[in-house]
Amino acid sequence: MDSLTAEQIAERIWLSIAERRLRPGVRLKETELAEVFGVSRARVRQVLAILAREGLITSEVNKGAFVAEPGVEDARDIFHVRRTVEQRVLERLIDRLDDEKVATIRDHVEQERVANTQNDQRAIIKLSGGFHQMLADMSDAEFLSRLMRDLISRSSLITAAFRNSDQYNCGPDEHDEILLHLQNGDLKQAKKAMAHHLDHVEKELRLSGERDSIRSLKDVLLPQG
Ligand SMILES: [Zn+2]
Structure with a gap:
């Protein structure tokens, strides 16, 4: 039994994006979301459909869902x-x-x-x-x-x-x-x-220059040079 509705979870993810805790380009894994929210993967797929409709995530076949990276x-x-x-x-x-x-x-x-x-x-x-x-x-x-x-x-x-x-x-x-x-x-x-x-x-937005580049875990953790 899923205790949270798809809309409730979608709102929490939206807030995490708006609060800059989930950054553009970050992958949203179905299994992780299911675990974090204690819901089925079917419910997670409903959530991802809502977020995609609202332009907050993009989905790629065989790659999964990512927080959208607007230009x-x-x-x-x-x-x-x-x-x-x-x-x-x-x-x-x-x-x-x-x-x-x-x-x-x-x-x-x-x-x-x-x-x-x-x-x-x-x-x-x-x-x-x-x-x-x-x-x-x-x-x-x-x-x-x-x-x-x-x-x-x-x-x-x-x-x-x-x-x-x-x-x-x-x-x-x-x-x-x-x-x-x-x-x-x-x-x-x-x-x-x-x-x-x-x-x-x-x-107030920085629309002229470059956006912060998205750093992968590898970039952050591997020694430079
Ligand atoms: Zn206003």
């Missing part, structure tokens, strides 16, 4: 699409916003502040993506919600691969600003704040 252009693609999708989310959301939704978003931003103060990286990662997902979900547009889920998951991988500092970079201040404009019913300013926020997040 600089892939990173730019993600932000290009996010800018467009999230502008549309705001257009859809602004007419649907009521006091209850505003209170829910406000509460979420407050949780982000607490996580930032406590430097709780795991909570920061979940809440940062959660803010953008929440706006999409509240916009009552199933297609946009689905796109955002995919984009957020891919963004975490991109951020893990390319970010400059160890800080996860979706700060509560910019989220708060977007909320403020939404609350005022000012779509134009809300869209401007969102565009600025996504530009900022993208600029």
